Amino acid sequence: MFHSFNKPLVAVLLGASLALLRLPAVAADAAPVDQATIEANRKANAACYECHSAAAVKKPPRADLDLSKLKESHIEPAIFNPSDHGVMDCRQCHAKNHYTEYPHAEAGKTTTSPCTECHAAKSLRLEPQFNASVHAKNSGLKEKFSCNTCHNVHVNVIQKRLKDPEKIVAQDNHGCLECHNSETMFARFAPDDEKLAGGKKKRPDIDTIHGWLPNAKAHWNAVRCIECHTPEVAEGKMLSHEILNKEKAEKKCLACHSANSSLKTRLYRHLVKGEQQKYGFTNSVILSNSYVIGATRHPLLDNLIIGLVLATLLGVLAHGVLRALAAMKRNKDQAK
Ligand code: HEC
Ligand code: HEC
Ligand code: HEC
Ligand code: HEC
Ligand code: HEC
Ligand code: HEC
Numbered sequence: 261m262f263h264s265f266n267k268p269l270v271a272v273l274l275g276a277s278l279a280l281l282r283l284p285a286v287a288a289d290a291a292p293v294d295q296a297t298i299e300a301n302r303k304a305n306a307a308c309y310e311c312h313s314a315a316a317v318k319k320p321p322r323a324d325l326d327l328s329k330l331k332e333s334h335i336e337p338a339i340f341n342p343s344d345h346g347v348m349d350c351r352q353c354h355a356k357n358h359y360t361e362y363p364h365a366e367a368g369k370t371t372t373s374p375c376t377e378c379h380a381a382k383s384l385r386l387e388p389q390f391n392a393s394v395h396a397k398n399s400g401l402k403e404k405f406s407c408n409t410c411h412n413v414h415v416n417v418i419q420k421r422l423k424d425p426e427k428i429v430a431q432d433n434h435g436c437l438e439c440h441n442s443e444t445m446f447a448r449f450a451p452d453d454e455k456l457a458g459g460k461k462k463r464p465d466i467d468t469i470h471g472w473l474p475n476a477k478a479h480w481n482a483v484r485c486i487e488c489h490t491p492e493v494a495e496g497k498m499l500s501h502e503i504l505n506k507e508k509a510e511k512k513c514l515a516c517h518s519a520n521s522s523l524k525t526r527l528y529r530h531l532v533k534g535e536q537q538k539y540g541f542t543n544s545v546i547l548s549n550s551y552v553i554g555a556t557r558h559p560l561l562d563n564l565i566i567g568l569v570l571a572t573l574l575g576v577l578a579h580g581v582l583r584a585l586a587a588m589k590r591n592k593d594q595a596k
């Protein structure tokens with residue numbers, strides 16, 4: 261009797277104190293969304309898909325739609341729903357009053373909510389790193405670069421939920437390669453080249469820059485650019501958003517190819533130990549036990565190993581010669 265009377269009271273008090281604790285909303289981050297809200301949001305989004313979907317582009321619901329623009333900007337429920345933001349109503353980011361009518365109100369784009377509005381805590385930590393990165397520090401790029409330059413909010417899924425390293429690598433590298441592997445995209449962001457009148461800085465070829473990395477293409481499928489281009493992270497901490505320049509980037513093979521691989525706190529940080537092993541690390545094997553000259557066609561390593569073999573041979577030879585000389589001397593001494 262006593263218990264059943266107090267339970268709701270306790271709940272109310274607890275709820276109130278929790279609400280109080282949550283009050284400093286400045287430092288808060290997006291809270292999980294409950295199932296009922298998710299369903300309501302998805303129902304509401306159907307109104308947008310009437311035009312913003314591949315099906316609508318094929319069969320427009322009305323005649324006055326700018327189809328060329330719609331083609332570029334269709335959002336698919338099958339991709340949006342499982343994404344990080346798939347739990348939301350489109351209008352939480354796209355101002356409600358601007359998109360209920362078509363043609364949409366002019367102010368639409370400028371009223372898209374910035375990340376900070378809902379991710380205050382994480383933004384607070386990430387922004388100084390972002391500001392220190394090569395892109396932001398490089399004059400002229402700061403204005404062009406924003407959070408959604410790399411983050412496709414309609415598509416991306418956080419690493420913790422993706423889990424599979426291959427998918428994480430594909431998603432995160434896509435964000436970088438979209439520019440670094442495309443002349444048109446790179447030129448849109450590149451600063452002017454002082455040496456070329458009116459010209460933009462040329463895009464360095466990604467595979468050529470990383471020529472020192474054996475089978476660079478295999479690495480692009482197995483590790484992320486940010487693995488080498490962001491500073492060290494402590495276990496359990498978020499990866500830094502400070503993209504490092506070429507002088508500071510990681511070049512040591514053993515940073516990854518060792519039992520103590522840095523990938524454990526990066527790409528593999530959400531995998532348990534057994535899973536980490538399954539995905540190939542400790543891959544030091546490649547560099548120690550099972551390295552076969554020529555098999556991986558890496559001149560630097562090959563030369564190193566050929567060098568080691570030669571040195572060993574020389575050592576054996578030298579040893580042999582010394583022993584022969586010593587034996588001759590002994591024989592001579594005995595003959596005396
Ligand atoms: C009747 C068709 C139609 C509906 C319904 C519709 N849109 Fe659009 N929307 C378009 C077309 C066509 C464009 C591209 C051309 C333009 O901006 O006029 C567009 C452009 C946009 C843009 C880009 C705006 C910009 O300034 O570049 C956003 C954002 C957008 N819509 C969001 C929404 C949201 C959110 C909903 C649902 C609440 C919605 N739309 C419903 C047809 C529609
Ligand atoms: C978490 C916030 C967020 C949610 C939720 C969201 N959007 Fe967006 N959307 C953005 C941002 C930010 C941009 C601007 C992207 C850019 O400028 O590169 C954008 C751009 C757009 C555009 C312009 C074309 C493009 O792809 O850049 C359309 C159309 C659009 N959104 C429609 C939708 C629809 C439809 C939904 C719901 C199914 C939706 N958005 C949900 C943040 C959001
Ligand atoms: C209007 C609010 C809103 C805006 C604006 C917004 N988000 Fe989110 N974001 C959310 C919600 C809600 C979730 C889902 C939380 C959950 O399911 O637990 C989320 C989840 C995420 C996640 C997944 C994990 C996490 O940290 O919770 C990332 C990453 C993310 N958002 C990045 C961004 C980026 C980058 C921008 C700006 C381009 C942005 N968001 C803008 C509301 C927002
Ligand atoms: C140069 C590309 C780039 C830019 C610009 C960028 N991000 Fe990211 N962001 C990434 C990548 C790649 C990841 C995945 C790294 C990881 O797994 O932690 C990420 C991860 C995140 C996460 C998830 C972190 C976690 O583990 O919970 C958040 C939140 C986020 N970014 C927010 C932002 C905000 C806010 C901005 C703007 C101030 C921003 N990002 C700008 C590339 C970028
Ligand atoms: C929107 C286009 C765009 C995206 C996305 C992008 N970059 Fe860049 N990045 C550039 C441009 C343009 C430059 C050239 C700046 C210069 O030459 O002054 C650059 C410069 C760099 C540099 C500096 C090289 C040096 O001079 O030392 C590095 C490193 C780099 N980017 C890595 C990355 C990584 C890693 C990612 C993904 C997390 C990424 N970039 C995403 C456009 C982009
Ligand atoms: C294994 C570590 C590693 C990975 C993975 C990696 N990089 Fe690098 N990157 C480096 C190092 C080290 C340099 C400096 C090379 C030099 O100076 O010879 C560099 C140089 C660069 C430069 C400088 C170009 C120039 O000369 O101006 C850019 C841009 C760049 N990387 C982008 C990327 C992108 C994009 C990815 C992902 C596809 C990536 N990197 C993946 C280590 C890495």
Ligand code: HEC
Nearest residue numbers: 472473474475478482483487488512513515516540546556
């Ligand atoms: C950022 C982490 C990282 C760094 C730094 C790195 N690697 Fe790798 N490397 C990997 C991963 C992950 C794989 C894929 C492992 C697998 O498939 O099991 C790989 C694969 C390889 C392979 C096999 C490629 C193939 O053909 O399949 C060789 C050889 C290799 N690395 C050598 C090197 C050498 C030499 C260096 C230094 C110059 C280096 N790696 C630096 C992470 C790294």
